[in-house]
Structure formats: structure tokens, C-alpha cells
Amino acid sequence: MKHDFIYYKVAMMTPIEELPASMRAILPELKEEKPQNPTSITIFQRKRDVENGSHYFMGGLPALMQAARLLEDDPHARVTYVNDGQIKKSSQSAHQGHVHPTEWTTPELGVWQLTKLILSSLHLYPDVPPEDVLNYSYVHFPLSKIKLSLFLRNIAFKLSRACKAKRGISSDDRWQCDAVRASLAYHKALSDKIVAAGGEPTFISDWRLIWSADKKGIDRKKALWEDLGIKTEYVCRDEILHETLLRDDIPLYGLKVFGDGKFFADVDKKIVAYLSKQYPERFTTRTATVTEVHVDKTPFAVRELLSDRSSQQVAVASFYGSTGHNQVFKKGCSKPLWDEVAVTGVSTIWVCTIPKKTVVERYKTLEHLKNLVGAANLTNLHTTIWNAVEDGEMVHIVVRATEGANFNSPLADPRDLANMRANINRFFIGNWKLITAGSCVRKTTTSNVPEFTENFIHGLSGIGFSFSAAPKEIFKKKTVGELNIEK
Secondary structure (H helix, E strand, O other): OHHHHHHHHHHOOOOHHHOOHHHHOOOOOOOOOOOOOOOOEEEEEOOOOOOOOEEEEEEOHHHHHHHHHHHHHOOOOOEEEEEOOOOOHHHHOOOEEOOOOOHHHOHHHOHHHHHHHHHHHOOOOOOOOOOOOOOOOOEEOOHHHOOHHHHHHHHHHHHHHHHHOEOOEOHHHHHHHHHHHHHHHHHHHHHHHHHHOOOOOOEEEEEEEEEEOOHHHHHHHHHHHHHOOOOEEEEOHHHHHHHOOEOOOOOOEEEEEEEEEEEOOOHHHHHHHHHHHHOOOOEEEEEEEEEEEEEEOEEEEEEEEEOOOOEEEEEEEEEEEEOOOOOEEEOOOOOEOOOOEEEEEEEEEEEEEEEHHHHHHHHOOHHHHHOOOOEEEOOOOEEEEEEEEEEOOEEEEEEEEEEEEEEOOOOOOHHHHHHHHHHHHHHEOOEEEEEEEEEEEEEEOOOOOOEEEOOEEEOOHHHHHHHOOOOHHHHHOOOHHHOOOOO
16 A cells, blocks of 8 residues: 555646646647557468559658658659557657667666566565665566566576677677667758758757766766767766756766757657658558558558548558557467567656746756757656746746656556656756656567568667668668668
């Protein structure tokens, strides 16, 4: 009961109707989402019986970015992009683009740290409470929900990786860093074109801030990323003051990570609008769910389920799918093509209120405040500014914050929300009101290395936004020596 009581205290949210009108006006679209069972996609091997149609892209941001690449690269290509129409929290942005690879390289997830987490799950090692902001772990292994075979396979992978990696870094890590670097460069180039055409930006790239009260932890991060070839630089107190909502009266340490950036709101909608305007004769988009892919050496047709529940077969010249959490099945087989593990964190929206005087002193202008860099700490708390508005002598700031990695569960661990609150209370300025809180699920494979299999991209996990615009050719090349990336 104590755990439930703690969760109730930290999770109390401010009703939207109680917020000032100026604050409500800048909130993102808030809509209660009901979990939906993923639609399986069946692959049929049969003889081609239709003529070629357009190049067909379905799914999320990776599919949309590959559609944009093809439209730019081939002036004669006709492209169709379909999406199921669901409003995904990820598309509401406040995501941070990061060059560094996934959790396997994180010092906080070393072999000893994972061992302690497992022992804690067995009640053989004391839990670190969420209020301990320096030692709390955002990774959880609820053993009651673990599939033993997957758990043992992942632990075996972790141990073998630790033995083969040089200074904790594998060839896959280096491949992934270069691939993400190429992806973010294309995101920035496309965003610049959208702005030049009169649209709103989708991505900004310069640097991102990693902060902590733990100086040794920041030093470990700097050493790791330098080994990965990622440029970093220590941040002085004045920059922390000018670029974050962090307090200035307690010792904090920061690290600039160059090449990183942040995504703006409604990325997919802005890109679709730009492509529709730029390529009106060659780009088509609609709401649909793909249920079948028909293949004769290469894909030649798909079956769509439309919003009115009717279905239709569509001829395609090629097929590219980024399936997100969907399960993809082969004909006559009930086993998914990928063996996945669910990983879930807390996704929240807050409103922080500070005096207008503070904005002038710290940030100079409201516009600069709106465009503060993305920031994250060593316990995986990511904070990104959504918007801000003046209201008399005060300024309201909408902030999206995420934290947590709860393995083998579709629900976030409430302790991560408690830790988020503890960090905000201790390290951030302003009066913070929690507006929404929910679970944000991703799925991961053993290595977390993205793969391109049978016309689908998969395994993006937490680097999905960052990896989404990587050249398709890069999926087949997983060593640094084979890469030929335009920086």
C-alpha cells in the first residue's frame, strides 16, 4: 500500500480546465488513447498478376523519410505513403536526436549494475528509492513478467558483448553512430528545405546537453563518447543558466554533445504537408492499415484496410514498411519475424511557470526560451521545451519529459514518475504542474541494432527518431570500414 500511496501523491495531475486560458492555448493536442492490438501483416509468395504501381511506403517516420529520399533522388518516381492515422505520442515531438548508440554502451548499465538490478528484483539487494536522485536506476526487470528464454538470451548477449567490445564499444556501436549521424544530417537538410518553402521546422541540430550533479558520471560519459568519435565539450555555468531550466544555486555539471538536436512538434504532419505541396503529381498519402504484402521475387501488391473498414488491393512498384510495434508474420506461420522485448517508460507533459523577469535575465527573449536545447541527465530524464507564452508578469512553459526502461511490460514503472518529480523539485526552477502522464512503449531486439529484412525496417527501439532518415543502403553495412556516408 505504501508504494501505491507514493504513486498517488506524485501522479496527481492538474485538470486542464483549471489552467489559465493562455496556458491551455499552447498545449499540444491531448487525447486519451486506448491501447489497440497491432495488426499483423501476412506475406504471400505468389505469381505477379498486376502491373507496377507507385513506390509504396507504410508506417511511421522511417517510412516517411525514405519516401522523401526517393522523391528527391528520382525525379520520375511516383510515391504513396500510408499511415494508420493514430495520433502517436512520439509524433507530438519533444524527442531528442542523439548520435550515441543504445543502452548497451551506457556505463549505468554495466554488468555489475545489471546484476544488482536482478538481485533487487529477487529481493536479495536493497532497492534504491526514487528520491535518491544520484543513485536511482531507471532500468527495471520485473521478474514475474520475464520470458526466461529471452531473459537468458539477452544476459548472454550482454556478457559476450562485454568480453568482445573494446573499452565497452563494439563495431555495431560505431556503425550505429555513423548511421545516425547520416540520418540526422538528412533530417536537418529536409527541415531547412521546409523552412525555405515557408513551412515550420521539423528538426534543429547543433548540440544537446547532458547534465548531472555527479561529476564523475559526466566524466565517464565524455570518455565513452570520445571513444565513439562523438565530439563533446564541458559546459560552463553561464551556458547551463542560458540554455536550461536548471537551478543556478547548486553545483551541476554539463556536457555538450555536438551533432545532437531536437525534433519539433508534429514532425510527420509537417513533412507530409511539404511533400504534398512540393511533389503534387508524384506524392500521394492516405489513411490505411496494411494487412497483406504479395511478393513474386519482389513485392508487387498490398492489401489495405481503410478507415471505413473496407479493403482494397493496390499494385506497387516496391514496398517499404516501418512497422513500429506491429507484428509481421510469414504465410502459414504464427511466429513473428522478430523476437522482441517490450521496454516502457513514462511520458509526461508539464507546465512550468516562471516570472517574466527571470526570462529577461536568463534567456533575454521569449523566442530563445522556446528554442532551448534538449537536455537529459544520467538517470534518463529527458526534458524538451514544447512552447512558451507570456501571461501578465509570468511566463508559462510547456515541457515534455520522459524517463524509464521497464522491461517485459507494456506499463511504465510508477517509480520513474516519482524520480522525475524528485529531480524536478531538486534541480529545476519554476512552479511545475503535471498535465498528463502515461506509458510510452517501444520494443527492442537482442542487440538493438536496426535491421532491414524482407522489405521492413525493424529494431529501431529508442533511436527510432534519430535513425529514421538513414540511407537504406546503410542497413547492409555494419562495420565502419564499409560505410560511405556523406556528412
